[in-house]
Amino acid sequence: MILRERAVVPSRGTVGVTGDETGEVIVEARELYKAYGTKVAVGGVSFGVRRGEIFGILGPNGAGKSTTLEILEGLRDPDRGVASVEGLEVWKNKRAVHARIGVQLQSTALFEELSIADNLRLLAALYRHPLPVGRLLADVNLADRADAPLGTLSGGQQQRLSLAAALVNDPVVVFLDEPTTGLDPQARRSLWALVRDLRGRGKTIVLTTHYMEEAEVLCDRVAIMAGGQIVALDTPAGLIARYGGGLTIRCDFSGPVEKYDLAALPGIGAVAGSDGVEGHYTFRVADLERGLIALLHSAERQGTPLTDLHVRQPGLEDVFLNLTGHTLRD
Ligand SMILES: Nc1ncnc2c1ncn2[C@@H]1O[C@H](COP(=O)(O)OP(=O)(O)OP(=O)(O)O)[C@@H](O)[C@H]1O
Ligand SMILES: [Mg+2]
Structure with a gap:
């Protein structure tokens, strides 16, 4: 099968559009725009994510976080603008992009009656070079629950499983849509530790959240999103120094x-x-x-x-x- 891989301009290693970009930009949103009927969900969003960082999109319900992520993931086509991953324009190179990314949706559809290992085996079968299921389970601290039916997992364990599901193809970039929503503080912290581990292994992570603390302690840089716009983008410390009021x-x-x-x-x-x-x-x-x-x-x-x-x-x-x-x- 011939994969069409068209590089977009600017490509790898170039400077993103918003924020102080130093380092290689691996995910880029350029002037993304998406409306549903008359509702503008994403109204001209631009940013660049550097290789190896944890990049957060922080905003309230309806800000346009999921829509932005879905465009970057190739699950939605923007009305205007360009999304790219590793220099590939997402919508035109979906297969190649999907081989490079892992996606955890806001709600993941898995099979309740299957064991968690079987759920991962099923997903792994979709990829040519999946990671071994045992390794995936170990990476998210679920090795001891391999045979447990999905329905018996706690909320935190389910989120860890859906993180494992996003890692099946050993992706370069991992997209996590509100990975800790609804979790108790302890489960949230354990997921943060896993996300930091991913960064430690060289992955780039793009996540959305509406938890201030999550953005502040977990993310290297944060884009604050409201009403379909990025209103500020910087490191948490940079945002606080500039807009926190002292x-x-x-x-x-x-x-x-x-x-x-x-x-x-x-x-x-x-x-x-x-x-x-x-x-x-x-x-x-x-x-x-x-x-x-x-x-x-x-x-x-x-x-x-x-x-x-x-x-x-x-x-x-x-x-x-x-x-x-x-x-x-x-
Ligand atoms: N498929 C759709 N059809 C119509 N409107 C939609 C659709 N998806 C999203 N919207 C609207 O677009 C806006 C942005 O939605 P989006 O899901 O991107 O926000 P979000 O920041 O992810 O919110 P949340 O924190 O609730 O997940 C909202 O007003 C939402 O109602
Ligand atoms: Mg959302």
């Missing part, structure tokens, strides 16, 4: 204090919020040490003791709020 101090005083007097203290910045209770405020911090000392002195001078004090580092939650005006859960 350190805040939340302080609760035992009685009324003039918040504008507090905001004028050295080291303290603007009032960032108030929970509506008299004497409870959140301030931005320009200089933590000076700010804390000034606050404590001020409380002492005014005879209004502090009853609570928190210093908070911003996270991706703050980034999302600052970029979109609402929280991810809204």
Whole structure:
């Protein structure tokens, strides 16, 4: 069988479109656009994923994450734009691309009544050079459950099995659509460890999530997606430094204090919020040490003791709020 492999421009090793791209770009989305009727699911999305990174697409329900992934996987054709994997335009080279990628869909269809090993054997039969089932099961820590019927697995075990299913063809790029949704924190962490192992073995991972923590601790770079657009793309630390809004101090005083007097203290910045209770405020911090000392002195001078004090580092939650005006859960 002759496989048509047409390289697209830019091809391997070139610079992607969004974000600070250094290193080889292995997956690229260029101006992807997809509408369902009048609903624009993906409205001009561009990014490049580097070889060997864990790249996350973070966004709320309906942001367009799955549609973007499905276009990159060759499961949907974009109305406009180009998706490529290892320099191959996906839609025009589906067979060649499918040999290089592993896909875990948001819900994986496997056979309930078959054992987990048999489920993997069935999938392996679809490929010319599958990995041995025993190795796949060992890689996702399921070797001891090989003969268990699928229906008896816990949620976390099922997700690990569907990860194994995505690895059957020993892919170069692994796409995971919300791999930890619905899992408890322990199962989530064990899946993160497996994803890091994959990166350690040189795989490139593209995943979607709506968990801030997952994006922050697991992903090397994160594209924040909302309303079919990528609104920011960087490392978690880069996003937080640029859009997080800086350190805040939340302080609760035992009685009324003039918040504008507090905001004028050295080291303290603007009032960032108030929970509506008299004497409870959140301030931005320009200089933590000076700010804390000034606050404590001020409380002492005014005879209004502090009853609570928190210093908070911003996270991706703050980034999302600052970029979109609402929280991810809204
Ligand atoms: N087959 C379809 N037909 C019509 N509309 C669709 C279809 N698939 C997705 N949509 C719409 O496109 C938008 C983006 O959907 P998509 O599934 O890509 O979002 P998502 O970010 O993956 O959301 P979730 O977090 O819920 O999985 C949504 O408004 C969705 O309702
Ligand atoms: Mg989805």
